[in-house]
Amino acid sequence: MRSVVVSVWPHPVCEKPTMKLFETFRTDDRAVSPVLGVALLIAMTVILAGVVGYVALGVDADSANAPQVSLKFKQDADAGTVTMYHKGGDALAAGEVIVKTDNASADPDDPGALATGDSYKVVTVGATTGDVVSIVWQDPSSDREVLLAEYTVE
Incomplete structure (x- = not known):
């Protein structure tokens, strides 16, 4: 008859019965690295997407929103004037409204x-x-300008 020898501690790392239980299953110290790498890549992607979205959408908490207005125009060719009528929407502060023309000098009569x-x-x-x-609105907190309306002289 042959005798069979059975090893009580078959795991090569665990040579002594005095080793702690969690050390018996630990064969590679680098097991956390791939998980950590994936987590860092996901975090970087989320941060990059946030920055790109912030820049692309022009989100700026300090910048005021452009007023939403309905403007109509009437020209008096004999007097050389164009009158703009505020038909609805947000109020316009005179310091924030700029009148621009192609080849003429524009002077607003009323600065109110x-x-x-x-x-x-x-x-x-x-x-x-x-x-x-x-008619251009200028943001008081920046150099940003928004075209509110245009009128072509007849």
């Missing part, structure tokens, strides 16, 4: 604020047919 129902007369000296009068 504009609310619904108010009018704003723009003297367009030297304006010719086809010139564009632009």
